[in-house]
Amino acid sequence: MAEASGEKKERFAPKTPVNLDPPKDDAISLDYLAKCDGTNEGYPTYVAIKGTVFDVSGNAAYAPKGNYHVFCGKDSSRALALSSLKPEECVAEWQDLDDEKKGVLNDWYTFFRKRYNIMGHVQEASNL
Numbered sequence: 001m002a003e004a005s006g007e008k009k010e011r012f013a014p015k016t017p018v019n020l021d022p023p024k025d026d027a028i029s030l031d032y033l034a035k036c037d038g039t040n041e042g043y044p045t046y047v048a049i050k051g052t053v054f055d056v057s058g059n060a061a062y063a064p065k066g067n068y069h070v071f072c073g074k075d076s077s078r079a080l081a082l083s084s085l086k087p088e089e090c091v092a093e094w095q096d097l098d099d100e101k102k103g104v105l106n107d108w109y110t111f112f113r114k115r116y117n118i119m120g121h122v123q124e125a126s127n128l
Contacts, residue, residue: 012111026120028053033122037073038064044119048075049109051092051125054116075122081105092125 028046033053036046045057047068056062062072070076070085075092081101082089094105 012107012114014115018115020115021117023118024120027123028120029123033075034073038062038066038069045072046119047071047112047116048077048092048122048125049080049112050077050094050105051075051122052109052113053119053122054112055119056116059116075125077105080108092122 028048033046033048035043038045038057044055045062046053047056047062048054056072060066061068063069067085070087070090071079074090076090077094078084078091078097079086079089081094081097081104083104094102097105
């Protein structure tokens with residue numbers, strides 16, 4: 001659908017523009033990522049998708065009482081691909097999913113990439 005200005009709206013673009021920092025490529029250990037679940041004072045709140053770590057600290061939905069807190073402090077690729085809020089599905093493994101679910105995961109990755117700063121990658125990730 002074309003915008004009034006004649007430009008096509010970019011898929012998954014936020015309604016309000018977000019000024020993101022250049023992506024970082026820091027190696028983030030699973031131990032450190034686990035501390036970034038929104039419950040540890042002095043630590044940011046991170047969500048990892050396909051091994052990429054996003055800083056979601058400013059979004060209340062990822063805070064301890066938020067709807068999406070279950071995704072924090074880990075790579076939740078499988079749960080996002082399945083559109084699931086089940087803690088047991090918040091794991092990094094997603095390669096065995098069908099193409100439709102992989103497409104959903106890729107959409108979530110794009111959604112996050114347009115809204116949250118990339119802080120690096122999960123050091124031990126094998127699900128890139």
